[in-house]
Amino acid sequence: xxxxxxxxxxxxxxAPADPGNGAAGMEWxxxxxxxxxxxxxxxxxxxxxxxxxxxxxxxxxVRAIGQPPWIVDPEAAAERIVAxxxxxxxxxxxxxxxxxxxxxxxxxxxxxxxGRRARHLLRDRRAAVVxxxxxxxxxxxxxxxxxxxxxxxxxxxxxxxxxxxVNVRPTSGVPLHAEAVLAAVQDELRxxxxxxxxxxxxxxxxxxxxxx
Amino acid sequence: MNNxxxxxxxxxxxILGITLIALGTLLVLLASVPAVGTWWRSWSAGAxxxxxxxxGGTHFPGRQESWLWLVLTVLxxxxxxxxxxxxxxxxxxxxxxxxxxxxxGEVPGNVRVGGGVAEQALRAxxxxxxxxxxxxxxxxxxxxxxxxxxxxxxxxxxxxxxxAAEVSALVEALDAVVGKRTPVLIHISSGARSRFxxxxxxR
Numbered sequence: 001x002x003x004x005x006x007x008x009x010x011x012x013x014x015a016p017a018d019p020g021n022g023a024a025g026m027e028w029x030x031x032x033x034x035x036x037x038x039x040x041x042x043x044x045x046x047x048x049x050x051x052x053x054x055x056x057x058x059x060x061x062v063r064a065i066g067q068p069p070w071i072v073d074p075e076a077a078a079e080r081i082v083a084x085x086x087x088x089x090x091x092x093x094x095x096x097x098x099x100x101x102x103x104x105x106x107x108x109x110x111x112x113x114x115g116r117r118a119r120h121l122l123r124d125r126r127a128a129v130v131x132x133x134x135x136x137x138x139x140x141x142x143x144x145x146x147x148x149x150x151x152x153x154x155x156x157x158x159x160x161x162x163x164x165x166v167n168v169r170p171t172s173g174v175p176l177h178a179e180a181v182l183a184a185v186q187d188e189l190r191x192x193x194x195x196x197x198x199x200x201x202x203x204x205x206x207x208x209x210x211x212x
Numbered sequence: 213m214n215n216x217x218x219x220x221x222x223x224x225x226x227i228l229g230i231t232l233i234a235l236g237t238l239l240v241l242l243a244s245v246p247a248v249g250t251w252w253r254s255w256s257a258g259a260x261x262x263x264x265x266x267x268g269g270t271h272f273p274g275r276q277e278s279w280l281w282l283v284l285t286v287l288x289x290x291x292x293x294x295x296x297x298x299x300x301x302x303x304x305x306x307x308x309x310x311x312x313x314x315x316x317g318e319v320p321g322n323v324r325v326g327g328g329v330a331e332q333a334l335r336a337x338x339x340x341x342x343x344x345x346x347x348x349x350x351x352x353x354x355x356x357x358x359x360x361x362x363x364x365x366x367x368x369x370x371x372x373x374x375x376a377a378e379v380s381a382l383v384e385a386l387d388a389v390v391g392k393r394t395p396v397l398i399h400i401s402s403g404a405r406s407r408f409x410x411x412x413x414x415r
Contacts, residue, residue, distance in 0.1 A: 064281035097239025104232025111226030142369035
């Protein structure tokens with residue numbers, strides 16, 4: 001098999017140094033993987049529009065063939081909308097409007113905000129790698145726990161895009177060196193090499209845990 | 213890395229959001245500001261009488277009903293069909309072939325390698341690892357070319373960079389077998405299984 005490959009296109013196929021058409025594609029993949037696709041909001045929006053259109057369709061079709069309306073006749077509905085502040089209690093109207101604004105804000109913000117996912121990229125020579133921040137947090141927590149010599153429950157790590165916050169509750173009576181924990185976590189982060197690189201903060205709780 | 217139409221999603225969601233915000237603000241203003249109520253009644257009465265004139269002028273010959281109702285029905289059906297098509301676009305892009313190329317050898321014909329080869333080989337290689345709670349491999353079509361997506365769920369405390377290096381070594385072995393480099397995405401994810409499963413203590 002390797003014989004055939006060499007004869008066809010030497011150095012362009014399995015050579016690890018060659019990014020091929022993969023490099024551009026990978027940039028594209030990574031850009032898409034770190035952002036939300038808004039599929040959920042899209043499906044909700046589509047279902048909303050379908051339900052509204054379905055109801056309007058029912059009433060319109062009923063009207064078109066001259067049958068009595070199901071809930072409200074389109075013309076009667078339009079007349080009530082025209083006379084709007086009258087006929088509906090203002091409180092109900094205001095609440096309805098507020099609910100509509102809330103729903104609209106959800107969709108609008110989903111469309112406008114960048115929609116970054118809680119993920120970091122790792123460098124790799126072959127593949128594009130994305131890591132959920134939760135995985136990074138649990139790896140850092142393990143390292144911090146070993147450096148601080150405490151149990152799993154005494155360490156909590158929060159990873160965001162540019163910050164890592166390590167909360168440690170020391171064991172009562174056992175001194176805890178925050179610098180050692182910091183060095184260990186930074187060492188692990190350096191080995192990991194996530195991009196963007198977050199900076200580390202250690203918070204040692206003032207109270208200790210008894211009997212851990 | 214699926215082919216969800218992201219820009220279309222943004223645009224359509226944005227349009228719906230702006231519409232809802234405008235409607236809601238109008239309702240709130242109608243409920244709270246009396247001046248808006250008088251303006252609304254004069255404006256909407258004019259618009260409504262225009263519509264009524266339109267409906268009155270479009271009767272079926274010899275019948276009471278307007279054919280605009282039928283037009284409205286067709287229009288609503290078209291909107292619903294467009295919405296269904298939009299939903300069907302979400303998350304599509306799975307492919308079945310990993311390689312489809314003309315064979316340069318003496319025998320005429322094409323070479324096709326199914327995506328199942330890579331999927332099953334990688335899944336089998338990842339299945340027995342004690343530090344993984346789960347692994348899935350899927351082939352996607354990326355701008356006309358196939359690409360692999362490997363999703364691994366490590367247990368708690370597994371270092372992601374060593375895991376990524378090991379998985380990418382597996383991918384390189386696969387490259388040597390298949391004879392072609394496909395773009396690969398390794399997604400190291402957390403899920404319910406890794407969150408509530410036991411922590412990885414021995415490594």
